[in-house]
Amino acid sequence: MYAIVVGCGTTGIKIAEWLMASGSEITLIEKIVEKQRFADNLLGSVVVLGDGTTIDTQNTAGTKRADLFIATLSSDEDNMLACQIAKHHFEVNRTIAISGNPDNVNLLRLLGIDIVVDVTDLITEKIQSLVAPMLVEDL
Amino acid sequence: MIQTSEGNSNSGVQRLKRIAVIGCGSLGTQIAIELSSSGNIVIVIDKDPKSFLSLPPHLLEASRVVTAIGDGTQEVSLRQAGVQDVDLLIAATTRESVNLMSGQLARHVMRIPVVVCLVKDSHLLSIYENLGIKTINPDGLLMEAIKDGLD
Numbered sequence: 001m002y003a004i005v006v007g008c009g010t011t012g013i014k015i016a017e018w019l020m021a022s023g024s025e026i027t028l029i030e031k032i033v034e035k036q037r038f039a040d041n042l043l044g045s046v047v048v049l050g051d052g053t054t055i056d057t058q059n060t061a062g063t064k065r066a067d068l069f070i071a072t073l074s075s076d077e078d079n080m081l082a083c084q085i086a087k088h089h090f091e092v093n094r095t096i097a098i099s100g101n102p103d104n105v106n107l108l109r110l111l112g113i114d115i116v117v118d119v120t121d122l123i124t125e126k127i128q129s130l131v132a133p134m135l136v137e138d139l
Numbered sequence: 140m141i142q143t144s145e146g147n148s149n150s151g152v153q154r155l156k157r158i159a160v161i162g163c164g165s166l167g168t169q170i171a172i173e174l175s176s177s178g179n180i181v182i183v184i185d186k187d188p189k190s191f192l193s194l195p196p197h198l199l200e201a202s203r204v205v206t207a208i209g210d211g212t213q214e215v216s217l218r219q220a221g222v223q224d225v226d227l228l229i230a231a232t233t234r235e236s237v238n239l240m241s242g243q244l245a246r247h248v249m250r251i252p253v254v255v256c257l258v259k260d261s262h263l264l265s266i267y268e269n270l271g272i273k274t275i276n277p278d279g280l281l282m283e284a285i286k287d288g289l290d
Contacts, residue, residue: 053236055262077212077236084239088266103213104240111243 004029004063004092006052006082007072008039011098015070016043024068027061053081055089063090070096076104083113155180157225159251161211161241162232163190166257170229175203184209184220211241214248223249230256235263242272 001024005016008030019026020043028043029052030036040047050057052071063069069086071079079097086092096115099105108116156179160167163185175181175198184207185191191199191206198204209216211230222228228245230238235258242256255273258264264274 054260075236077234077240080240081236084270085263085266088269089262103215107214107240107244107248110247 001025001067002062002065003027003068003070004058004061004066004086005070005072006079007074008032008035008047009072009074012070012072013039013042015072016046020046029057029061031057053078053085055085058082058085058090063092066090066092068092068094068096072098074100076101076108080104080108080111080113083108084111087112156227157182159184159217159220159222159225159228159245161185161228161230161238163187163193163206164231164233165193166231167229168193170231171204172198179203180205182207182220182222182225184211184216184222186210212237212244214244217245217249222251225251227251227253227255230254232257235259239263239267239272242267243270246271 003019003024003026005012005026006029008028012028016026016028026046028039028047029050030039030047031051033049036047036049048057048061050060052058063086069083069092071082073079076099083095083097087095094114096117097108097113098117098119099108100119102118102120105116105118158174158179159182160170161184163183167183171181171183171194180203182205183194188208194204207220209220211217211232228251230241232238238256238258242254245251246254253273255275256267258267258274258276261276261278264276267274
């Protein structure tokens with residue numbers, strides 16, 4: 001499988017490491033030079049320097065032959081744009097966006113992004129599952 | 140050009156168009172001035188209330204231009220600003236992705252009849268035209284103007 005990951009933050013790097021370990025071919029996209037260099041050294045020359053929300057950079061990264069496209073930028077708008085380019089211009093089958101704002105999750109799904117990961121919801125659930133047993137103990 | 144008269148109206152009375160503009164930068168300001176001066180009501184939405192200082196006071200006082208503080212990518216903000224029944228929405232912030240998210244929200248969720256987005260990257264135009272969004276591309280307009288000048 002060939003996957004594109006946009007964004008070399010902690011999430012992007014973790015996902016890339018996992019995909020590589022599970023045998024996938026990957027390319028990351030990062031627009032900040034320092035972050036691109038760091039990730040490129042860490043993961044072994046798989047990081048394209050450029051803006052993942054442009055057709056130009058996605059083309060350089062080989063998005064055309066990607067099976068999976070994952071946008072992990074901090075801006076929901078940028079993740080939407082990156083995924084829509086991948087889907088509508090490069091015809092990638094599966095697009096995934098992370099979303100930091102729960103109010104955007106339904107919109108992103110409606111706009112055709114295949115999987116939208118609601119980060120707030122995940123964290124809230126995790127905290128609830130950790131805190132719930134403590135509340136029972138207090139009774 | 141944006142038409143301000145109703146093409147198929149036979150009553151002879153022009154209905155005022157209600158127009159929403161997202162982003163009160165230099166372009167948003169210019170659009171608000173032009174469209175309100177030609178007889179329309181313009182709602183301008185921006186996150187930063189200081190941005191509204193660029194709007195001419197006489198248009199604000201006459202309620203030809205109405206301001207609303209809010210995030211154009213959020214349905215709640217758009218509804219609070221009274222955008223649900225506008226005839227036209229123009230997304231003209233400096234950020235491409237914000238314009239396109241705001242525009243698609245307006246068009247596909249709020250069913251606003253005509254949505255225009257400012258899109259600087261000319262490669263994106265066909266994607267979003269296919270998705271029901273009208274686009275304005277500054278580079279394309281400049282090139283047209285230059286070609287016209289050469290003719």
